[in-house]
Amino acid sequence: MVIAIDPELNQLSKEECERRLETFEGRIARGDKVEPTDWMPQEYRNQLIRLIHVHANSEICGALPEGKWIPHAPSFKRKMALLAKVQDEVGHAQLLYRAAETLGASREQMIEDLISGKSKFSNVFHYPADIWTDVAIIAWLIDGAAIVNQMMMSDGSYGPYSRALKRICYEEAFHLKHGYEMVVTIAQGTKMQREMLQDSLDRWWPPIMMFHGPADKVSKHTSMLVQWGVKLKTNDEQRQQFLRQFVPKMLDLGLKIPDPNLRLDKETGDWLYTEPDWDEFKRVINGGGPVSGDRVATRKLAHEEGRWVREALSAAAANQPIPMPTMTV
Amino acid sequence: MIATMETLNDLDAPTKSAVIDLLYRLADDAIIIGHRGSEWTGFAPILEEDIAFSSMAQDDMGHALTFYQMLHELGEPDPDTNVFGRKLEQWKCASLVSLCSKRDWAKSLVRKYFYDVAESLRLESLAQGSLVPLAQLARKLSSEKKYHLMHGHMWMPRLGQGTDESHQLMQDAVDTLYPHALGMFESTGADDLLDQAGIFLREDELRKRWVAAVDKVLGESSLKINAKASPVYGGRSGKHPDDLATLLDGMQLVYKLDPSAKW
Ligand SMILES: [Fe+2]
Numbered sequence A: 001m002v003i004a005i006d007p008e009l010n011q012l013s014k015e016e017c018e019r020r021l022e023t024f025e026g027r028i029a030r031g032d033k034v035e036p037t038d039w040m041p042q043e044y045r046n047q048l049i050r051l052i053h054v055h056a057n058s059e060i061c062g063a064l065p066e067g068k069w070i071p072h073a074p075s076f077k078r079k080m081a082l083l084a085k086v087q088d089e090v091g092h093a094q095l096l097y098r099a100a101e102t103l104g105a106s107r108e109q110m111i112e113d114l115i116s117g118k119s120k121f122s123n124v125f126h127y128p129a130d131i132w133t134d135v136a137i138i139a140w141l142i143d144g145a146a147i148v149n150q151m152m153m154s155d156g157s158y159g160p161y162s163r164a165l166k167r168i169c170y171e172e173a174f175h176l177k178h179g180y181e182m183v184v185t186i187a188q189g190t191k192m193q194r195e196m197l198q199d200s201l202d203r204w205w206p207p208i209m210m211f212h213g214p215a216d217k218v219s220k221h222t223s224m225l226v227q228w229g230v231k232l233k234t235n236d237e238q239r240q241q242f243l244r245q246f247v248p249k250m251l252d253l254g255l256k257i258p259d260p261n262l263r264l265d266k267e268t269g270d271w272l273y274t275e276p277d278w279d280e281f282k283r284v285i286n287g288g289g290p291v292s293g294d295r296v297a298t299r300k301l302a303h304e305e306g307r308w309v310r311e312a313l314s315a316a317a318a319n320q321p322i323p324m325p326t327m328t329v
Numbered sequence B: 001m002i003a004t005m006e007t008l009n010d011l012d013a014p015t016k017s018a019v020i021d022l023l024y025r026l027a028d029d030a031i032i033i034g035h036r037g038s039e040w041t042g043f044a045p046i047l048e049e050d051i052a053f054s055s056m057a058q059d060d061m062g063h064a065l066t067f068y069q070m071l072h073e074l075g076e077p078d079p080d081t082n083v084f085g086r087k088l089e090q091w092k093c094a095s096l097v098s099l100c101s102k103r104d105w106a107k108s109l110v111r112k113y114f115y116d117v118a119e120s121l122r123l124e125s126l127a128q129g130s131l132v133p134l135a136q137l138a139r140k141l142s143s144e145k146k147y148h149l150m151h152g153h154m155w156m157p158r159l160g161q162g163t164d165e166s167h168q169l170m171q172d173a174v175d176t177l178y179p180h181a182l183g184m185f186e187s188t189g190a191d192d193l194l195d196q197a198g199i200f201l202r203e204d205e206l207r208k209r210w211v212a213a214v215d216k217v218l219g220e221s222s223l224k225i226n227a228k229a230s231p232v233y234g235g236r237s238g239k240h241p242d243d244l245a246t247l248l249d250g251m252q253l254v255y256k257l258d259p260s261a262k263w
């Protein structure tokens, strides 16, 4: 499928549009990275801003279900590791906001859009983390699913986003290790611990199966992003890669995957599964999930509570620079 | 001339229990302030501060852990049992570090700053002290503390002088927390022994140094202190505000499901 770009949106003649698009697509085909000062179709810019913005929102909102459990972590090791992990996720948001800024988006506006409910975030963070073992499942399987997506995107065509993702993936590898180690420890624990873990998996499995987005036959955003080398695999391909990587490990640990239709197709090596409920997915990412409202409200409250601090900082910066007080200790 | 003690085994019984008392105060203050700091992860006024508070909280928890490990070497319970299994009245932290359950940026900053100045002075004193393992540890930890102090020194004048609103909120925080900060220097039965053994300065001496350092920075930040404020004591002998009780209930929640379980 060939995508034409809109002359009006790009403020160019039809001929100029076609000429530039050909060069642009030629560069992408050669594997060149697109850099902020390069010409790019407005459509590419808009789609990327949308994509990076949703990704940044997801990192920020993703900090909430896990962050909630930092005060309750049951050992020094877990407490410090979980704190470091959630800190990383906030750092990812910061990196992604910067990548989006190179395309002309503003951080302040992106945060406003998140807390007014205008922009979206990943479906999985619309669900609550009710018990400690949820934190293990999240760090292992959701970070695992995210790595599949982000590794693929890190080879994408837009330079700043691809570089941010490389760094993010490097840190995500630690999250995955931390998650897997927790799951393994709990799976080898007492009956109560194993039941808690299974309960977590039962609740998180359906949202995790939706994580990579609607099935290819219904996904509307995919084609343009694929054509311009932002997205190198389809949603279903990513889901399949995730299943191949994680299902055998889950079964090894004695976990029961709550899908009666899940089985391996020996010929293709693919996992067959019950098609996720895409109506639920749509409802959830549009703010109709179990804790969608809470997530947005929490971010909004934090933003508003911090307003006086940001105002004081800009006031202080506008007055002459305040010298650092003399350090006597 | 004070003799140096190369290992923890060189401590005689009374000095050993004074060191244990001191280590509990250091460790308990550090884990609780770290816990409070970690409450900002995901909620700070700017993303940069989410990250700064999280990393300082990790340092503070890390410091606590090394103190608890030393306590374990001295025959006390292992760090996890100590932190996640200990009862409220067995804690020895000052009220300052546990106060203010509600998210309040001004109080959190001031609380952290007051603590960091005290902690730096304590580490400095330990680093020059006669108990070698503790002196070595203190030197290592104080290099990390420098960043914490810089962070406080960056924020105090910016918020103290930023806007009328920020000035007022910071002044309220100082008014509320200053008496509790003085309470960090509550003297205990260990003071004389530690001083005589050359391990650690007396609390009243540390307090003098702390007041001088803090007064100067607050003055440069347009914040006033109440010179007549009297210290809030009790933490060092196990009398704590409700904030600590609530904090411990939360912190020990999962651990207490089954203290023998590994998570
Ligand atoms: Fe992340």
Ligand SMILES: [Fe+2]
Binding pocket: A089, A143, A172, A175
């Ligand atoms: Fe992660």
